[in-house]
Amino acid sequence: MSEERPTSRAPAPPDVESQGPPADPESVARKILLDALTGQARSRKELADKLAKKDVPAELAERLLDRFEEVGLIDDEAFARAWIASRQPGKGLARRALAQELRRKGIVDDVAREALDEIDPGDEEAAARILVRKKLRSLAGVDQHKATRRLVGLLARKGYGGAMAFAIVKEELRQHGEEQLDLHPDAFAGE
Structure with a gap:
């Protein structure tokens, strides 16, 4: 008994006339x-x-x-300002990280520097503090040395310099510790 095999057909050639003239x-x-x-x-x-x-x-x-x-x-100048305005507060990026991103986007250094100079140092510090505070929530029970290392590493990846990162982390850890003491005063009653 012979089986009938379906015949494979080659697709019909495209109808060049129906496609119209080549695009300009x-x-x-x-x-x-x-x-x-x-x-x-x-x-x-x-x-x-x-x-x-x-x-x-x-x-x-x-x-x-x-x-x-x-x-x-x-408009590369407007692009750089808009990029910074969206990335600095939302992602907590420091000037150095933003400069690298702008360089990858093809923004020339002078234009990037001008846009980066518009960042208020207070806003940059506030963004770093927000990052540290968010991360602190997940570091409950981690010793202070390890927490410091992790938090400074987080800020370094976001483009913050070492001196600023250590100062902010030290202060935020101190405040966090005081808040913990305020929340649980009887935990230290026997000391």
């Missing part, structure tokens, strides 16, 4: 830029990388990026 490279590149800018600002480098990834010719990409910059759709 400039229109395609312009659409790529506009789509990338929809919803959030991007740096010029991010957009240039996106165009390069889509094989847009370098000369065309440069011309379009210049034009988008002229009309204000690309």
Whole structure:
């Protein structure tokens, strides 16, 4: 008994006429830029990388990026300020970590420095304290030496310098210890 095997058919070739004329490279590149800018600002480098990834010719990409910059759709200074405003309080990042992120985004050092200079040192310290206080909750029962090491490491990963990190951690641990004493005074009644 012979089995009938289904015959495999090659897909039909695309109907070139129904696809219309080939897209204009400039229109395609312009659409790529506009789509990338929809919803959030991007740096010029991010957009240039996106165009390069889509094989847009370098000369065309440069011309379009210049034009988008002229009309204000690309503004690395505004991008840097907005990036800092969203990342510094929300993630608790220090200047050094923010500078690294901006560098990766293609923001030149002068523009980044100008935007970073707008950070209030008090806000930076407050963000570090918030990070330490949140982490302290999970360090109950950990000895002070180990807690200090972990908290300073946390701040270092967020870009805070050693002197600032140690000072904040020391003060927050002291305050945390006093709060613990205030909450449980009879725990030390026999001493």
